[in-house]
Amino acid sequence: MSSTGDSAEENSLEDMSYEEIRELSPNELVRISPVRHHPSKTPPEED
Amino acid sequence: MSIDDFRSLGSPPPDGADYLHYDPPVLLFMSSTYDEGELGSLIAKLLYGIHNYGDGEDWVEILRFDYNPSSEMGHDELHADVVREDEKAETLSRKELEDDASIPVPRESYYYPHFVASYTRDKWARFVEEYEKDKGMRRYRK
Numbered sequence: 001m002s003s004t005g006d007s008a009e010e011n012s013l014e015d016m017s018y019e020e021i022r023e024l025s026p027n028e029l030v031r032i033s034p035v036r037h038h039p040s041k042t043p044p045e046e047d
Numbered sequence: 048m049s050i051d052d053f054r055s056l057g058s059p060p061p062d063g064a065d066y067l068h069y070d071p072p073v074l075l076f077m078s079s080t081y082d083e084g085e086l087g088s089l090i091a092k093l094l095y096g097i098h099n100y101g102d103g104e105d106w107v108e109i110l111r112f113d114y115n116p117s118s119e120m121g122h123d124e125l126h127a128d129v130v131r132e133d134e135k136a137e138t139l140s141r142k143e144l145e146d147d148a149s150i151p152v153p154r155e156s157y158y159y160p161h162f163v164a165s166y167t168r169d170k171w172a173r174f175v176e177e178y179e180k181d182k183g184m185r186r187y188r189k
Contacts, residue, residue, distance in 0.1 A: 029106075030076070033062075035063065035064045036065045
């Protein structure tokens with residue numbers, strides 16, 4: 001996944017509290033999360 | 048689907064984010080903790096990508112579930128918040144979720160993540176369409 005441009009402390013979900021995760025920006029949340037693709041769909045081809 | 052059916056679903060949904068759609072990009076993020084077999088906390092967020100898939104990413108939160116009876120920031124009853132501009136715009140109560148869902152809200156909190164994942168995977172398109180309508184755009188096509 002590409003960087004989102006948010007402040008980028010090197011955190012992982014396992015190390016974060018409920019409160020910290022709840023307050024994360026969506027971009028930061030995606031940046032530190034394991035992201036899984038839909039098994040029945042192929043992502044669009046990237047140019 | 049009955050309450051008993053939740054017991055056959057096995058392990059709770061894993062932490063992380065799952066793509067539900069690519070054009071526009073839509074993710075379901077989930078994080079849950081357990082303590083001695085009891086659900087300690089649950090956060091689930093439906094995320095909408097303002098970007099096009101494959102480009103630089105910019106996500107917004109459009110729906111949030113948060114459950115944590117032991118936190119001042121948490122809640123002790125399952126509900127969903129519709130989110131706009133990072134602020135809660137509407138709350139769907141447990142009863143409203145139950146009326147809307149095709150499966151019952153479990154009595155045991157252990158199965159809340161199972162319910163939330165199932166509900167959101169079933170209903171995400173409606174929340175995306177409502178968000179796009181609020182924003183005056185139409186990217187999602189069935």
